Structures are given as structure tokens and as C-alpha cells.
Amino acid sequence: xxTKARKLRPGGETPRRxxxxxxxxxxxxxxxxxxxxxxxxxxxxxxAATSRRVAxxxxxxQALVYYYFPTMDDLFLAVLRSGxxxxxxxxxxxxxxxxxxxxxxxxxCDPRQxxxxxxxMALANHxxxxxxxxxxxxxxxxxxxxxxxxxxxxxxxxxxxxxPPVVIxxxxxxxxxxxxxxxxxxxxxxxxxxRQFVEAQFAMLSR
Numbered sequence: 001x002x003t004k005a006r007k008l009r010p011g012g013e014t015p016r017r018x019x020x021x022x023x024x025x026x027x028x029x030x031x032x033x034x035x036x037x038x039x040x041x042x043x044x045x046x047x048a049a050t051s052r053r054v055a056x057x058x059x060x061x062q063a064l065v066y067y068y069f070p071t072m073d074d075l076f077l078a079v080l081r082s083g084x085x086x087x088x089x090x091x092x093x094x095x096x097x098x099x100x101x102x103x104x105x106x107x108x109c110d111p112r113q114x115x116x117x118x119x120x121m122a123l124a125n126h127x128x129x130x131x132x133x134x135x136x137x138x139x140x141x142x143x144x145x146x147x148x149x150x151x152x153x154x155x156x157x158x159x160x161x162x163x164p165p166v167v168i169x170x171x172x173x174x175x176x177x178x179x180x181x182x183x184x185x186x187x188x189x190x191x192x193x194x195r196q197f198v199e200a201q202f203a204m205l206s207r
Contacts, residue, residue, distance in 0.1 A: 030068045032058040038079045042115055046123045073129050084137045095148035108176030145169040156205045
């Protein structure tokens, strides 16, 4: 018997499988939309990531944006979650190195991470759902960072009451992000001195 024709989705594309969100996935369109949105946010800011711009960058019809993501908030959440899982994996891997403190500094100095974090923070100020998801992600990051710093300080014989690991983790991460944010707008005064100071502190701890 002839095989029954498969029903076409909006845009004339044939569905292949169902995603966890209940939408039929044609084998990559959903992820292309997420990737396109992330790229636009990184290059031009979240305000530039309209459904029209995202569809054009992903090479699909605009209707497909709302097929996979009923609202733009849903799309932004997908971008956040996709990036969060990648970032957490990189963080866990880096903080298992011999020197977690230096790894924490290096990761947070990465301008690629800082740009997207800044855009998501700005977006969270206007969208509660994004803010809640971002807070959840930030808490997971802080837990991982604090655990790694705790082990590092213990191995150096540091008094954890005098130098609380969560405080040290925050200081290292926030200083590094500040350097990265300032570098993004061309402000570099004091950065080299700060790097030398931080490196000297790391060296003292590891003696």
C-alpha cells in the first residue's frame, strides 16, 4: 500500500520528530532559531532580536518563529537555557583544574561571556520570566564557584572563617567581569595593575 503523505507544517516543511516542547521538529529549525537569536543579541543587543530579524538570520519564514516559540519571551528563555548549560559545563570542567582560582578569573575575563551576560541582565530588567530563570542560573554558578574555591582555599591552608569562600569567589568573578566590561568599551586604565595584583595574591596563596 502506498505510504500516507505526511502532513506539512507552516512554511511547507515536513515534520520529523516532536521536541520536549510538543512542537514538531524538522531536524534543526528550532536550534537555528535559538542560535540566530543568540548571535543577534551578542552582535546588536537583545532589542534587535525581533521575530523578523531572527527568521531572516535563521533562513526560515517568520511564521516558524511563533510555531516553535509562542512568544519572544519563550525564545529568549530558550537562548538563556541553551547558553546556561554550555556555560555550566565549561565552568565545571575549568574548576576541576589544579588552580580553580586562576581558572575562575580566566573564565570571567572572557569578553564573549560578558557580552551575553550583560544583554540577558538588561533583558531581565524588563521581563520577569527571564529574571527568574537568570537568577536560578546565577545561583547554580555561584554554588559551583564557591565549592571550587572552598577546596582550593582548604588545600592552601587558608582560614575559611577569615576568608569565606563565597566572598572570595564573588570578588574574583566580579573583578574579572568588571575588567571585561570596561575593556569592551575601551577603558583599560588600571587593568594591568589589577591583573598583577590579583596574580600576586594567587601566588601568595599557593606558596
